[in-house]
Amino acid sequence: MNDNNDSLFNQSLEKGLAVLRAFNATQRTMNLAEIAAAADINKSSAQRMVHTLEQLGYVRKHPQTKRFQLTPRVMEIGYNYLAADTLVDVANPFLAELAQFTGETTNLTEPEGLDMVYVARFVAPKFIPIHMPIGSRIPMYCTGSGRAYLSALPAADTRQILEASDRQAHTRHTLTGITDILREIDASQQRGYALNAEELFLGDMSIAAPILGSQGLPVAAVHVVVPSSRWTLEEAERKLAPSVIECARAIRASIRTL
Incomplete structure (x- = not known):
């Protein structure tokens, strides 16, 4: 309290x-x-x-x-937030287009504390290993969308979030050391997209890109779910990453004020 x-x-x-x-x-x-x-x-x-x-x-x-x-x-309270969220309205058609193009599930997440929260989702007809309904929370430090968001923040803010996070190992692939995570975030910043290779759930990978607001700071992230049963991470990067980046840029271009 x-x-x-x-x-x-x-x-x-x-x-x-x-x-x-x-x-x-x-x-x-x-x-x-x-x-x-x-x-x-x-x-x-x-x-x-x-x-x-x-x-x-x-x-x-x-x-x-x-x-x-x-x-x-x-649920009325959460629905009212989604109904009033301009970003969700702007992003939905682009997420739908991305889902149709990739054939995989696409998502929009927004930051809340040390987590990213699912606010929009277009589910592919193909099997996905993990169901994440609207309102689900995932930690920033070990997820594609979280690292995409962190990669667009000032370095001091990124480190502060990582230091405050409970960096537990969810799978054998989870990076928990700040130096290792920062290295991944720096790589994300350089290439324009972030990756998650089964660090939160086994069988679940993702490619994510940050969405910048009118002030040039990140306000959300878009990501595509890449099941390891259908993709290698290298193949997904080559075939899907450009479309994820383009989706994030298109949403940014359509945002008037946030």
Whole structure:
């Protein structure tokens, strides 16, 4: 919880949002004690927050288990963001064209903290090893889209993000050392696109390029999923990288103000 002395800061709202964020794929349903622990608030606060959210329709109690879970109404908040995001509207036709040309799944991700968040996705009819729905988060340090974004930031900002990241090894291919990751980011900057070779998920590779905003700083990244069952990384670079770069540039050219 935030402990600053900002007189305008609403701690009740903070606690309510913490309760909503406490639910996830590993904690789909919880009782009050579990909610309090997950949200890092006391049980009485958890009870007030859950009651309010239940009355507003964002949380419900299962009639048999008596455990709480989120309702579909929570998605309204995320949908409103996507509906208001000019970048998504601009990018969608270019992502669709890229998906048609490559025959593979294309994605748009935006930065949030130390992660990239999926905000648009065109799924190819072919099998892809990993399903990443809209709203999914992936760490910047070990993903193509994250490194593409980092490659367009000032060097000091890039290093700060890497130092703050929990650089764990998700697979045997994951780079975790800052020097090694910076070397990859420098290479990405030189060639105009970034790579991920099974560093987050086995069988899942990607080619990504940053999308720059009106101030010349990155605002998002576009990437194509390259399953190792159909591509070698070298072949994908040769055949797909130019199209990924062109897609990112076309989106940038169509952005008026961000």
